[in-house]
Amino acid sequence: MALIVQKYGGTSVGSVERIHRVADRVKRWTDQGHRVVVVLSAMSGETDRLIGLAKQIQERPEPRELDVLLSTGEQVTIALLSMALAAKGCPARSYTGGQVHILTDSAHNKARIRDIDAARVRADLDAGRVVVIAGFQGIDEHGDITTLGRGGSDTSAVAIAAALTADECQIYTDVDGVYTTDPRVEPKARKLDRITFEEMLEMASLGSKVLQIRSVEFAGKYRVPLRVLSSFDEGEGTLITFEEDIVEDAKISGIAFSRDEAKLTVLGVPDQPGVAHRILGPIADANIEVDMIIQNIADQAATTDFTFTVHRNDYARALEILQGMAQALGARQVLGDARIVKISLVGVGMRSHAGIASQMFASLAGEGINIRMISTSEIKISVVVDEKYLELGVRTLHEAFGLDRDPTL
Amino acid sequence: MALIVQKYGGTSVGSVERIHRVADRVKRWTDQGHRVVVVLSAMSGETDRLIGLAKQIQERPEPRELDVLLSTGEQVTIALLSMALAAKGCPARSYTGGQVHILTDSAHNKARIRDIDAARVRADLDAGRVVVIAGFQGIDEHGDITTLGRGGSDTSAVAIAAALTADECQIYTDVDGVYTTDPRVEPKARKLDRITFEEMLEMASLGSKVLQIRSVEFAGKYRVPLRVLSSFDEGEGTLITFEEDIVEDAKISGIAFSRDEAKLTVLGVPDQPGVAHRILGPIADANIEVDMIIQNIADQAATTDFTFTVHRNDYARALEILQGMAQALGARQVLGDARIVKISLVGVGMRSHAGIASQMFASLAGEGINIRMISTSEIKISVVVDEKYLELGVRTLHEAFGLDRDPTL
Known part of the structure; x- marks a missing residue:
């Protein structure tokens, strides 16, 4: 009842x-x-x-x-x-x-x-x-x-x-639940019986379209047990639950990816306080959302390279803004690439397992996939790679982390 | 303003x-x-x-x-x-x-x-x-x-x-206003600049589809000046107003008609108190609305003929009900005709002008149109005629009462 x-x-x-x-x-x-x-x-x-x-x-x-x-x-x-x-x-x-x-x-x-x-x-x-x-x-x-x-x-x-x-x-x-990754990219993708709210948030924010991200946040905040399931089939779907409920000890729950990425780099800007703000301020003013941000340490000429990613739809506008202010920034050059994608490992188990990142990088290197950017959070590691490596990268990682095997067996 | x-x-x-x-x-x-x-x-x-x-x-x-x-x-x-x-x-x-x-x-x-x-x-x-x-x-x-x-x-x-x-x-x-009659039937129909609420109510209830009848009642009750006009042309339309505002002294404002009529007659029922109720009760119970009702005086055999009209959609059902109870009523016969129409003269001027009815009947007789039923109200005279006479009847009356001539000239 x-x-x-x-x-x-x-x-x-x-x-x-x-x-x-x-x-x-x-x-x-x-x-x-x-x-x-x-x-x-x-x-x-x-x-x-x-x-x-x-x-x-x-x-x-x-x-x-x-x-x-x-x-x-x-x-x-x-x-x-x-x-x-x-x-x-x-x-x-x-x-x-x-x-x-x-x-x-x-x-x-x-x-x-x-x-x-x-x-x-x-x-x-x-x-x-x-x-x-x-x-x-x-x-x-x-x-x-x-x-x-x-x-x-x-x-x-x-x-x-x-x-x-x-x-x-x-x-x-x-769809009949949340999968370890998109089955259209990796046919061996497996439906998860359970996933934590934190993992679901990362999966959703990384382009898994199963649930609207705000609804997952809301469910987490008010501790509403949430279940994703198919209206066309029978089946238990995927229960989105709280970390303490999870009994499986899989390190990685899934692989999310996003095709709609583009990156921009400002080369050789003088390494002075406030440079990040001077670059990103006009981008934010144009209502362009920035995802990953990387700033290298200064080289001997006391200049630095500044790279960030935006949604591909915003790429042309962001490039135009940067080119318009390159001279004022004293930058050597502005580069851009709209043919990149982001692949992310997601899993609460990651917290307690060292070596996930190095295993990820090694697997990708083993297939000759060059990593362009890296960013990490508590339960996620994201890499930016050339667009052409998307499918290969996802499949390589899916296999390397054993996601096609049912962890309860 | x-x-x-x-x-x-x-x-x-x-x-x-x-x-x-x-x-x-x-x-x-x-x-x-x-x-x-x-x-x-x-x-x-x-x-x-x-x-x-x-x-x-x-x-x-x-x-x-x-x-x-x-x-x-x-x-x-x-x-x-x-x-x-x-x-x-x-x-x-x-x-x-x-x-x-x-x-x-x-x-x-x-x-x-x-x-x-x-x-x-x-x-x-x-x-x-x-x-x-x-x-x-x-x-x-x-x-x-x-x-x-x-x-x-x-x-x-x-x-x-x-x-x-x-x-x-x-x-x-x-449409660009209220007409003396339907221009599709009488091309000489003339748009009225003004019409009273009472006339408009009669016109609307008799099948002129310009305004919903309830809205006219409402406007009359709360004395809201109402104007009907075209959203496709310019023009003043027709103002629906209160009787005292009308300056024209036309006797008749318009001719309304209804094609959706059918009549039923119970012949030779014993003329006893309550017979009308015994006939119409079961009709009302079947949610059939009755419009005109006529009962002749009793003949020497102390029986009477009882006739009423219903919407044509309800004709078959009403006929079935009457036939089912004819014997119980002691009626000689039940007759019906679904090929009749109603034509009505409408005008507040009618109140103060004798002879409108006789002029109407004479005009119709002049064209060989036989009148099957007559009913009158304060500002309306309705006749029921055979369906085939609809157009001829409307045009004859339109001309006889000079509705094609602008009364202000």
Whole structure:
């Protein structure tokens, strides 16, 4: 008799037939005596269709009005699922974000949840109903409609699970769990039964698209047990849990990678205090996010080389900014490379195991893969390599760290 | 410096280009210093699309959930129009029915407006903004979304105009006003500059589809000056006003007609108290609305003939009910005819002019049109004739009462 929050993404509710399948799945849970709250995204493609419509009207749509527009997408799916549930003899009620007072700040198109009034939801659950809530949306203190940004429905689900102190928050998607790496790159990739929140955060931030990163942070903060599973198959999925729960002692849980990287280097800048700020300040002012940053020690000429990475979409603009200020910085040259990728080993086990980094570098060297940049955190080691080595690098590391073998065997 | 409520129907906001045209029109009013509240319908076809989707899920969709679904249609158009206005330098804000507290009863799919909180609207108007409100929808006292039924946006506009004590409520549609009769039947039909509320009510209830009848009742009750005009052309449209304002002394304002009629006759029932109730009770129990009712005086055999009309869609069911109880009633025979139409003369001038009815009957007789039933009210005379005489009858009366001539000349 658990209280479960289930979130279904756009592809899971992308057609009438799929909505019926979601209703069947929800009903199986209620038939077993569980209380279920469902959080839905818009039908796949609908949000893009609405954005397209808005851009035909106004090149940069008013953020407040865009939220009024986009929030209709989930309002359609919650109504349809509630009908499908009712048709199967499973009483249900739909609510928009505003109706269950998902209070957010007023940052339209990227609002953050502040509070949820769970009383109305609880009243319906107590009356034996399934509650179907529109994800991705809320209202601010003025009663204006807000949206949480792409993938925000995951965050809605976690926030609702936290507010209800649900037993589990289940994120149904089109993959059946979190994998050791992307199976399209490494066919031997293995589904993980469990992963820690910290690992999931690193995996998500490194481009594993299974969960929106903010929802993982939220779940970690409020200690909501989170499970990723497929809405098309049966199966236990992957439980995202707290470190102390993990019994396996795998050093590495997975390999994440990101193709959308570009790096920029300013060569021979005088090594003076404040140089990093003078280089990165204008980049930040242009709203370009910087990921890895490396500064070499000064050479005999008292100059240094400064390298950082940005999203590939921002590469041209960042290069232009650096070239425009190279002379003022006294730099010798500005170099750039948009054909690089980042590969990262992720694992909480890394903390207590020395030698992971050297094993990683040795494996890559063994295949002739030159490492361009290195960056590390508590539970992650990232390397930047040439784009052409992405698949080879991932497969090499997957095998070197034994990720294709089930650690419980 | 007037306060104007403008309502645009589905065809007026049916495309991006048309939404821009509506924005242009609204801006012309604000540029002249007027304060404008806009009430919108969903894009034409959208409500039917959503109903179709719902019916694919559930044969008879849950009324509460259908309202959650349908209300998205107007939410899309209010956001898009607000963007279009902003793009033209005309600040605007959109609101759903719930956001401006259009409080209704809980009769989902056909709710009635009880109250409107105009404070938020006034605050925006005072700040120099256009306020764009979703028509057709409201919320009930539980915060559930409701809709007002087909054509409900007209009622929303009138209710908002009443709550704001607006100077005028303008209903923009795809016709340029109210005509003496349907121009598709009588090409000489003439647009009226003014018509009284009572006449408009009769015209609307008799099948002139320009305005939803409930909105006319509402406007009459709260004395909201209502104007019907085209969103595609310029022009003054038709002002629907109060009788004392009318200066023209035309006896007849227009000719309405309805094609969807059918009549049923119970012949030779014993003329006893309660017979009308025994006949019409089961009809009412089957939710069939009865329009005209005629009972002849008893003949020498102390039996009477009882005739009434129903909507043509209900004809087969009504006939079945009557046939099932003919024996119990002691009736000689049950007759029916689904190929009849109703033609009505409407005009407040009728009250003070004798002889209208006889002039009407004489004109029809002159063309060999046999009258099957007659019914009268204070400002209306209706006749039922064979379907084949509809066009001839309308044109004959249009000419006989000089409706093609401008009475102000």
